[in-house]
Amino acid sequence: MIRNLDLTALRSFITVAELGGVTKAAAQLHLTQSAVSMQLKRLEEALGQALLVRSGRGVRLSLQGEQLLGYGRRILALNDEVWLRMTDAQFEGEVSFGVPADIVYPHVPGILKRFAQDYPRVKVQLVSSYTEYLKGLLAAGKIDMILTTEHGMEKGGEELRTAPLIWVGGEDGRAWEERPLRLAFEGNCIFRPTAQRALSDAGIEWDMVVTSNSTRTIEATVSADLAIHALLAETSSPYMHAISHNGALPELPMFNINMYVAKGARREMAERLAEYVRLAYGADG
Amino acid sequence: MIRNLDLTALRSFITVAELGGVTKAAAQLHLTQSAVSMQLKRLEEALGQALLVRSGRGVRLSLQGEQLLGYGRRILALNDEVWLRMTDAQFEGEVSFGVPADIVYPHVPGILKRFAQDYPRVKVQLVSSYTEYLKGLLAAGKIDMILTTEHGMEKGGEELRTAPLIWVGGEDGRAWEERPLRLAFEGNCIFRPTAQRALSDAGIEWDMVVTSNSTRTIEATVSADLAIHALLAETSSPYMHAISHNGALPELPMFNINMYVAKGARREMAERLAEYVRLAYGADG
DNA sequence: ATAAGTAAAATGAATGATTGTTTCGCAAAG
DNA sequence: CTTTGCGAAACAATCATTCATTTTACTTAT
Known part of the structure; x- marks a missing residue:
């Protein structure tokens, strides 16, 4: 039958194993020697195994004790990590x-x-x-x-990443073929001046039809094929899709x-x- | 300050988290609902964190609770493994x-x-x-x-392995050059007939100078360069070394x-x- | 929308079990 | 023969469990 280990006793056992004596362990644990003795006894009774070999002065581990030591260290390491994680101000x-x-x-x-x-x-x-x-x-x-x-x-x-800026429009949209090209950008969008300059350099007339500060508005306008927009590649959006313009629109720089x-x-x-x-x-x- | 988790309470917490309710968990744990409630309360007090969000009917985990759940499962898995290992007749x-x-x-x-x-x-x-x-x-x-x-x-x-039988002698020994060749083998050694036949087939006279049933005797005789012996390659021995006979002795078969x-x-x-x-x-x- | 009904969790007091401390005995090492 | 360390018994205190009760909030019905 599986029961639950008493971690206090387990910690005592490990300390005893490491220091090689009940009295020394008790001192380090701020307990009396007797208390540690009893914890060990309880542990041994619960598991039904001799964990320590009483050898006159001091104690040594039995084979079962060695096995428990290995597991116990892992359990206590986790226990301590939980306490650090949950209670440390850090x-x-x-x-x-x-x-x-x-x-x-x-x-x-x-x-x-x-x-x-x-x-x-x-x-x-x-x-x-x-x-x-x-x-x-x-x-x-x-x-x-x-x-x-x-x-x-x-x-x-x-x-973190280098990605090209790309033209995006509504699904199967044709807005990108219109001239003047209709653009939708947010007021402070850092891509806006870049996009505008690229179009001017390519001799394409354009018209800023939406200048909103809401991403939703841009998305709505673009997905309705009323304008196009520019986005970083890999920036997913269910409403705006990369335009296959085959060179009809200017390449935009990397960002x-x-x-x-x-x-x-x-x-x-x-x-x-x-x-x-x-x-x-x-x-x- | 790092303390020790109560694994009984931890198990209750995990059961509550998995079943989504204190009452259901208590039934599975063969405890009363109140007992489980108290254990949860103690756990929360000890860690100083709200682990569960009481949401009217039933409970949900807080973020801290989620974290504890992850650690707790690992701790209990180790705990259970210990109990299996230490108490299961298997x-x-x-x-x-x-x-x-x-x-x-x-x-x-x-x-x-x-x-x-x-x-x-x-x-x-x-x-x-x-x-x-x-x-x-x-x-x-x-x-x-x-x-x-x-x-x-x-x-x-x-x-498991295939290894050649090889001739071995004392360190820098010359016993292998003598004729008749002096051999030392244990009475029941399975290599003895093989070695004898190989020598006879090669027309080499030999003499069994030691037939002991003690490995120590063989080792002593061989290391004193009074006789040679045959062993599986890779079988380490500090007393007997492979002989570099360059074909002067017959090859022995693989075993x-x-x-x-x-x-x-x-x-x-x-x-x-x-x-x-x-x-x-x-x-x- | 309000009120009654119900299911689940929290609370409180009494009992009972565990755990730790003190004190002592005993065995082994120096 | 003394010192040192472990284990055992008696006692005290703490802590957890149980059972009964109260609080909370979700459902349903009027």
Whole structure:
């Protein structure tokens, strides 16, 4: 019949095994020698096995004791890890994490979920905004870490990914054949000037038909084939699809997805979250 | 501060998490609902964390609860394994293991040690004798498994290794140059007739100067350069060394090291020991 | 929408079991 | 012969379990 080990007794047993004596172990455990003796006895009775060989001065392990020692160490290691994780202040806190709206998908939800699994006592505050705004927050020390979509990289950053900017439109849409080309961009979108310049350089007339600050509005406009938009490749969206223009539209440059971690009091926790970000971007990189 | 989890409470918590309710869990655990409630409360107090979210009818896990669940399952899995290992009759018993004296080294001591580590409640009775005698014991059902050194293999056996028989003598010895060639073999040694025939076929006169039943006597005679002997290659011995005779002595045939496991009541345990034997012979095979 | 009914979890007091401490005896080592 | 360390018995305190009761909130019916 399977019962439950008493971890207190198990810890005493392991201490006795390591120190080679009941009295020494008792001192280290802040218990009396007698108490430890009784714990050992209970352990042996419960398991129905002699764990220790009483050899005059001091004790040695029996073969069964050796086996229990191995398992016991693993069990207590887990026990101690639980206590550290659940009670140590090192594992609690807050982290603010800025992500440009365009690249929230596909990785960020999974990152947050996995991080919360492993650090449930850490509150992650997600700030979804524009790269330039996030960089301002970072410079002002008002945020702990950010992702950016930008050309090149500033000092202190870390490149996670390089991806081309691509033209996207509604499913099977034809808006990209129209002239002037109808564009839908958010006001602060960092891709907007890049897209506009590329079109001007290619001699294509264009018209900004929507300038909204809501991603939803852009999505609605584009999916209705009323305008086209530009996005980083690999940025999934069920509403906007890459356009097969075969060179009819200008190529757009590569952009980086970069990560910056603020140097502050909360840097340590931010670094841990950063590990999860790297993992997610590295996994299919 | 690190304390010790109460595995009884932990098991209750996990059952509650899996069944989604205190009452259902209590029924499965053969406890009252109140008892389980108290255990959960203690667990939460000890860890200083809310583990469950009371959501009206039934309970759900908090994020911290999810984390504890993961660790808890691992801890209890180890706990249960300990109990199985230490109390289940399946893991206790006896096995008799016959090994020809020549191949006790180098593998058997390590096999016995590792096996005893993992199955401390199993008594292994080592029988060290001659292949033919061991095969007799096996046929009579008086032994659970044997290793043999032999030519080919009988039905029901398993080949562990093929190794050539080689001539061995004392360190830097010259006994092998003498004629008649002086030989030292044990009376029942399975290699003796093979060696004698090989010499006769090669037209080399020989003389059996020692016929002892003690390996020590053979070793002493050979290491004193008073005679030579034949052993399986890879059979280590600090006293007897392979002779570089460059064809002056006849080549000896290959021998197998085979294993036979008796079909009997103790077959299951013998099979487990056999696994360790395979591992040892496979590791440098 | 309100109220009654019901299922599940929390609470409280009394009993009972465990665990730890003190004290003592005994065996082995120096 | 003394010292050192382990084990055993008696006692005290803590802690957990049980049973009965209360609180909570979800369902259903009017």
